[in-house]
Amino acid sequence: MVAITVILAAVIGTFVLGLGDQVQETSPNAQWNWNADSANDELDLVHEGGDSVDPSLLVVSVDTGSIAGSTCDGGSNWVDSPSEITAGNTCAVEDGTGTLEGTYRLTWEAEGGGSSSTLSTYEA
Numbered sequence: 001m002v003a004i005t006v007i008l009a010a011v012i013g014t015f016v017l018g019l020g021d022q023v024q025e026t027s028p029n030a031q032w033n034w035n036a037d038s039a040n041d042e043l044d045l046v047h048e049g050g051d052s053v054d055p056s057l058l059v060v061s062v063d064t065g066s067i068a069g070s071t072c073d074g075g076s077n078w079v080d081s082p083s084e085i086t087a088g089n090t091c092a093v094e095d096g097t098g099t100l101e102g103t104y105r106l107t108w109e110a111e112g113g114g115s116s117s118t119l120s121t122y123e124a
Contacts, residue, residue, distance in 0.1 A: 025110040027117035028053045032106055034122035041100050043093040043122070045072055052084040057108055058119075064102035066095045072106070100124040 030050030036043050045060065047053070060072040072078065072091040079090045093104065104122040109115075 025114065027108045027110075027115075027119065030119065032120035034104065034120070036100060036122070036124065038100055038124075041098055043095075043100055043104065043124070045091045045093055045106060045120075047085050047087055047089045049087045052086045053108065055082070055085050057111065058085070059107045059109060060091075060093055060104065061107065062095055062102045062104045064095075064097070066097045066102070067093075 028051035030053060031048040033046045033048050034043060035046060055072070055078055058072055061067050072093060077091045077094065078085060079092075082089055101124055104124060105118055106120040108117050108119050
């Protein structure tokens, strides 16, 4: 009886104090592949399988700082602009220099900015 009372108090306390809202989202478990065509300085990011991902939570960056605009976030550069990125979806990565240089990074950022995680990297 005491154990049930303690458990109930903990559950109710969590909701009353709003601690349940502080539980962080976990990053998606998905496989990614980078397809580079160095002859044409083109780089594609491909979702190979695993969890589907909201494109607005994805950010592609490069350590040289030359990524153009909103590449691969918000769905703008994903083929067919899907509302969820699933296996087979491809994004054309556009950098501002027209050359493939540096370390490219795909990052997932939780809604509200609570946490982020690097999902994949590519060294050009």
